[in-house]
Amino acid sequence: EKGADLGFTLSETRVQEDPRLKAFGYSLEQVSLLLGPMAADSKEALGSMGNDAPLACLAQQPRLLYEYFRQLFAQVTNPPIDPIREAVVMSLEAYVGPQGNLLEMSPSQCHRLLLPSPMLSIEEFNALNQISQLHREWNVHTVDITFPKKEGIQGYLDALDRICDQAAEAIEKNDRIIVLSDRATSADRVAVSAVLATGMVHHHLVRNKWRSQVALVVETAEAREVHHMCVLVGYGADAICPYLAIECIMKMAREGLIRKKLTPEQLIDNYKHSLDGGILKVMSKMGISTLQSYKGAQIFEALGIDDSVVDRCFTGTATRIKGMTFELIAQDAFALHEKGYPSRNILEIPGLAETGEYHWRDGGEPHVNDPTSIANIQDAVRTKNDKSYEAYSRSEYEQIKNCTLRGLLDFDFEDRAPVPIDQVEPWTEIVRRFVTGAMSYGSISMESHSTLAVAMNRLGGKSNTGEGGEDPERSLRMDNGDTMRSAIKQIASGRFGVTSAYLADADELQIKMAQGAKPGEGGELPGHKVSGPIARTRHSTPGVGLISPPPHHDIYSIEDLKQLIYDLKCSNPRSRVSVKLVSETGVGIVASGVAKARADHILISGHDGGTGASRWTGIKYAGLPWELGLAETHQTLVLNDLRGRVIVQTDGQLRTGRDVAIAC
Structure with missing residues (x-):
């Protein structure tokens, strides 16, 4: 007016x-x-590397x-x-x-x-x-x-x-x-x-x-x-x-x-x-x-x-x-x-606070990946220094206590009798169960991606291609006997790089239904990152940004997922088929359906997993800790007599042997 x-x-x-x-x-x-x-x-900023900040209920600051x-x-x-x-x-x-x-037709309905x-x-x-x-x-x-x-x-x-x-x-x-x-x-x-x-x-x-x-x-x-x-x-x-x-x-x-x-x-x-x-x-x-x-x-x-x-x-x-x-x-x-509006005059640094919610800041919120821990693990790996690894483990233990739910748990040593070390499964067998995170070639460099694959192949573990496909030449064995082949080939909603040869050359085929850092969203690779080799691997055009759709456009029910699992088993009968889910309330029921759909393996990913690029809203506020999702999934599968059908795996900021033991 x-x-x-x-x-x-x-x-x-x-x-x-x-x-x-x-x-x-x-x-x-x-x-x-x-x-x-x-x-x-006119759009939200992108973040990466997942969320290693403490949960709100564990934060030191209001x-x-x-x-x-x-x-x-x-x-x-x-x-x-x-x-x-x-x-x-x-x-x-x-x-x-x-x-x-609603049951009466009158002009007031339009007001x-x-x-x-x-x-x-x-x-x-x-x-x-x-x-x-x-x-x-x-x-x-x-x-x-x-x-x-x-x-x-x-x-x-x-x-x-x-x-x-x-x-x-x-x-x-x-x-x-x-x-x-x-x-x-x-x-x-x-x-x-x-x-x-x-x-x-x-x-x-x-x-x-x-x-x-x-x-x-x-x-x-x-x-x-x-x-x-x-x-x-x-x-x-x-x-x-x-x-x-x-x-x-x-x-x-x-x-x-x-x-x-x-x-x-x-x-x-x-x-x-x-x-x-x-x-x-x-x-x-x-x-x-x-x-x-x-x-x-x-x-x-x-x-x-x-x-x-x-x-x-x-x-x-x-x-x-x-x-x-x-x-x-x-x-x-x-x-x-x-x-x-302080009640009394105090001396403080002028300006808005550096709280360290998104990146580590001295005096701010703790982070799982703090500078001390990173420096110690780098020194331990480069110099094969046991003392540096012990310092890393102690530092991470403190950060895990400050940031995660599993940090609130402890082992009950008093009521347990120790087992002789010669009766414990050797580390050479334990590491065969270890896998890398599913980071695609494109989100990380070829050098990083291939180095991870070589390392896991030497250990007997498995590396994961992520959703960006893999160059067929990486399957060839190098002169020193190493191979850059990733044992786990991922099938995501964008289906980048997925071919018959790609499916046939896998020990495990993983269907990514959701990703820990951005559940319910598709992956994003900005156009400036899509170089010639990346575009060739993904069967796309250089310089054009790639966005995976949030859903698989051929999966709208558990029956559709069962059909894809069947098709993948036909494409590679010797490979086991895995389904990647993200922790949330109700994930146990979903996992039961996946087990009934004849999946061999279920991965429960935590909310704090890594990513190459995602909006900050998804990184910080979507999904739940794997501690909750894993417990719910295990209990629901047991109650439905399905636990023996599938292998259950988890990931999300696992840092030391203590984290692995708690997950087990």
């Missing part, structure tokens, strides 16, 4: 000095590694509640959707607002608001907030999700009840839009987590059969990346305005911190477009094509959240590892708020 003020004023505070960014947990890595590329390139949720994905049964080839059926459009009685995307710019949110000026019946009720800092942890808990009460008042007044806002955050007011408030209000309305009467909009400084938006939408948000992330991007442009010279409008459009594309990719992992189906579907597993929180705010979400209670969540909120 003419005369409505939809604009906003950008504060003069610099990015590095903005207390709100610190209070909501923004780090220098998130701003430079995520927000900058999203605003400049984490946002979003990071305790792991994305679920489809594998084998209802497959993921290819969001590129099948873009025509993908949609982020959704009608919001009161729903009429709803169509949003082309759940992501709102600040101007779009202001327009929605003032919609009652144009449509009088569309009243907006804003619920402040902040509370006075002086009330302490009890104030946080009381705020949860107040938020639900105010949402109920909005229903009684027939308001059509409820806005959950943390705009009032200041030195004296602390914000309740937006995802906690959203899930709580959503389920409060559902329990009282009021949810269809209102739209739920979130105005938050907390959410900034794709996963955050997915969690908010998955737990009931109809629309989201990430106002602080938008303001941060505009300040970065003002200070020359974004490499492309674009107008503020272009930067915000790019940021929204990258969020939209990321949400579509996450939806497609589960085979969902429309936002209306994804909204409120809760396609997540909570990792490290207590039942008391899940029952009230995230009802129905699977949670096997307990942890964060309301009191602990409140403590993290105060710890983050203290960084932005």
